[in-house]
Amino acid sequence: MSDWLLALIPQYGLILIFVATLASCLALPIPASLIMLSAGGFAASGEMELTQTAFAAFAGAIIGDISGFAIGRRGAKWLQRKGGRLSQAQELVRRRGALGVFLSRWLISPLGPYVNFAAGAAGLAWPKFVLPAFMGELLWVGLYVGLGYGFSGQVIEIARLLGNASGFLAALALTIGLGFWLRHTAHAGARNLQKTP
Amino acid sequence: MITLIKHLWHTQRFALVAFLLALSVSGFFAARFVTSSIYWADPAHRNVQIEGWMSPGYVARSYRVPLEIIAASIGIDPAAPPPRRTLAAISVLQNKSLDTLRSDILEAVISARTTLEGPTR
Numbered sequence: 001m002s003d004w005l006l007a008l009i010p011q012y013g014l015i016l017i018f019v020a021t022l023a024s025c026l027a028l029p030i031p032a033s034l035i036m037l038s039a040g041g042f043a044a045s046g047e048m049e050l051t052q053t054a055f056a057a058f059a060g061a062i063i064g065d066i067s068g069f070a071i072g073r074r075g076a077k078w079l080q081r082k083g084g085r086l087s088q089a090q091e092l093v094r095r096r097g098a099l100g101v102f103l104s105r106w107l108i109s110p111l112g113p114y115v116n117f118a119a120g121a122a123g124l125a126w127p128k129f130v131l132p133a134f135m136g137e138l139l140w141v142g143l144y145v146g147l148g149y150g151f152s153g154q155v156i157e158i159a160r161l162l163g164n165a166s167g168f169l170a171a172l173a174l175t176i177g178l179g180f181w182l183r184h185t186a187h188a189g190a191r192n193l194q195k196t197p
Numbered sequence: 198m199i200t201l202i203k204h205l206w207h208t209q210r211f212a213l214v215a216f217l218l219a220l221s222v223s224g225f226f227a228a229r230f231v232t233s234s235i236y237w238a239d240p241a242h243r244n245v246q247i248e249g250w251m252s253p254g255y256v257a258r259s260y261r262v263p264l265e266i267i268a269a270s271i272g273i274d275p276a277a278p279p280p281r282r283t284l285a286a287i288s289v290l291q292n293k294s295l296d297t298l299r300s301d302i303l304e305a306v307i308s309a310r311t312t313l314e315g316p317t318r
Binding site (some may be wrong): 096 | 201208209212216220225226227234248249250252255256257258259260264281284
């Protein structure tokens with residue numbers, strides 16, 4: 001387990017939390033959820049300050065999101081030069097992107113970093129990204145630090161439960177998305193077959 | 198159905214494989230979620246193992262006893278327990294093994310619970 005990482009929380013506190021949420025928004029493998037839960041737990045036992053903890057986590061998350069989004073924008077230019085076909089996906093992201101950004105902050109958070117890159121690459125407008133990201137991260141940080149505070153002393157167990165729940169929801173969202181994609185292409189294929197007897 | 202899958206296999210192989218993969222990952226996490234909630238629903242499993250990363254304050258919250266009891270059990274001034282120090286750090290400082298600290302704490306927790314709540318049946 002990441003015991004050594006948890007041991008660093010009361011010691012390095014806010015910096016560690018800030019770096020963890022920032023890194024996790026860029027798809028780096030750091031257990032930010034567990035760290036936020038534990039920080040909430042340490043806040044409950046009086047070893048950290050609750051509002052400072054939440055603020056550090058939130059600042060890291062939003063900076064990480066914006067960085068990921070900016071990287072996606074740069075990457076898009078590179079992909080277009082390589083002649084990538086993005087138009088269909090771009091269209092979808094521009095229409096539904098904001099909701100996806102919001103939900104992938106907290107409900108299906110394992111997908112969050114990839115949504116950052118994808119939203120940037122698909123050319124989602126800045127306000128349509130930043131606003132839902134802001135609201136979603138507020139919820140994410142509030143939820144995890146709050147649960148850590150409320151269930152302090154049980155954070156490993158809560159982390160396991162939440163990790164499985166969000167893993168399930170993220171995989172389910174992917175399954176549904178790919179299902180729709182397959183259905184759409186199957187219908188399109190059938191139409192084409194009808195047109196060419 | 199089979200024709201559809203065959204058609205998709207020829208035209209959208211990547212998406213089809215990704216779909217099946219995502220579906221099985223969903224099943225995997227759903228099963229893990231159910232087993233971990235069943236495990237956690239049993240009150241006997243709620244007393245967590247004391248680990249090196251925990252601070253005395255954290256253990257106190259976890260075992261629902263006053264911090265002073267935990268602090269006293271491991272030879273720290275109960276009035277002014279050192280903030281932000283993990284049990285691992287304390288064990289190094291006091292030159293004791295983590296297991297010793299663990300058993301000292303558990304002993305104190307058990308005796309505190311009997312005096313706080315009276316004997317349980």
